[in-house]
Amino acid sequence: ATSSSESGTFRAITLGNRVVLSLASTAYSALAMSSLDSFDLYSTWNGRDALISDLTRLYGSAGGMIETQVKDTISAVNSLASLRKTKYTAANGAKYPDTTFGNGLKDIARLAKAGVGMEVACIDYDGWDLHQNSGSPYQSKGAFSSMAADLARSIAAFRTDLGSRWDSVTVLTMSEFGRRVARNGDGGTDHGHGNAVFIMGGSIHGGHIYGTMPTLARGNLDSGDVPITTDYRQALSEVVSKRLKNDKLAEVFPG
Numbered sequence: 001a002t003s004s005s006e007s008g009t010f011r012a013i014t015l016g017n018r019v020v021l022s023l024a025s026t027a028y029s030a031l032a033m034s035s036l037d038s039f040d041l042y043s044t045w046n047g048r049d050a051l052i053s054d055l056t057r058l059y060g061s062a063g064g065m066i067e068t069q070v071k072d073t074i075s076a077v078n079s080l081a082s083l084r085k086t087k088y089t090a091a092n093g094a095k096y097p098d099t100t101f102g103n104g105l106k107d108i109a110r111l112a113k114a115g116v117g118m119e120v121a122c123i124d125y126d127g128w129d130l131h132q133n134s135g136s137p138y139q140s141k142g143a144f145s146s147m148a149a150d151l152a153r154s155i156a157a158f159r160t161d162l163g164s165r166w167d168s169v170t171v172l173t174m175s176e177f178g179r180r181v182a183r184n185g186d187g188g189t190d191h192g193h194g195n196a197v198f199i200m201g202g203s204i205h206g207g208h209i210y211g212t213m214p215t216l217a218r219g220n221l222d223s224g225d226v227p228i229t230t231d232y233r234q235a236l237s238e239v240v241s242k243r244l245k246n247d248k249l250a251e252v253f254p255g
Contacts, residue, residue: 001027002248003119009076010116015104015123023122029072036107037084040077083114094161101125102154109161112169119244125151128175132186155200167202170243172235178226181216193225197235210235 012023012030023030033039043051052074059070088110096102104123111118127147135142140149151173159166178195194214200206211230214220221227233253240246 001025002251003244003246008117008119009072009079010111011119013108013111013118013121015107015121020122020124023120029069031076033107035103036080036110039080040084041074079116083110090157090161092160092163094157096157096161097150097153099150099154101150102157105154105158106161109158112162112165129191130179130188131184131190132188134188159200170199170201170204170239172200172239173198174232174236180225181221182224193222194228195226197230197232199235199239 009029010031011028012019012025014020014023014030014032015034016032017034019030019032040048041051041055042048046054055070055074059066061067062070088106090096090106090109096106101123108118108121108123111121125147130143134144137145137148139145155171158171162169174197175195178192179189180192182189184190214227214229216226237249237253240252241249246252
């Protein structure tokens with residue numbers, strides 16, 4: 001909402017069942033889709049065209065938010081019709097894991113290549129709240145190891161699939177909380193404090209740990225947790241200003 005663009009249906013997209021709060025805006029209708037192939041309107045009793053016709057007659061001149069939402073929704077699903085009908089083959093031999101996260105990143109790659117005006121895409125990866133039986137990082141079948149491998153393979157496939165487009169893409173991972181250092185009695189770890197942020201892209205000065213890597217000595221912990229050494233907004237601010245070319249950081253991150 002603070003950037004200079006005044007329109008664009010596909011500027012901000014969430015791969016999931018609802019728009020993430022960071023992309024919600026009163027200025028634009030941000031989209032959420034569970035998958036690109038299922039992003040359509042359809043009625044089992046009278047078909048797609050009849051449903052769209054009925055919605056248009058009911059709400060097309062209703063005024064206010066409901067008219068805007070109906071028109072934006074119909075416009076969005078129609079705009080992606082040809083993309084949905086085209087079978088997608090990842091480029092450069094990229095192989096995405098057949099998982100929710102892997103298929104979600106594949107859809108983001110499809111939208112990036114389609115040139116629909118996408119600026120930001122968010123995708124959630126749930127299930128990391130490993131209070132029980134998380135397994136050792138070195139157990140290939142452990143819960144943590146399986147998810148970490150899926151995360152890594154999916155992002156690697158995404159990078160390979162994008163090819164030269166990788167130079168104009170920034171990928172940032174973030175969690176709302178970390179895990180405690182000490183293991184609990186159920187073979188897992190409880191809610192913690194500090195955690196890691198990964199930043200990747202063709203223009204990133206990578207291969208470094210930015211900030212300080214705190215030791216896990218008891219005296220260095222914050223009430224038993226990994227301490228926070230860098231505010232996550234510092235990393236996001238650079239992405240907003242340098243990748244999205246938006247200098248209104250005081251509005252994006254008040255205070």
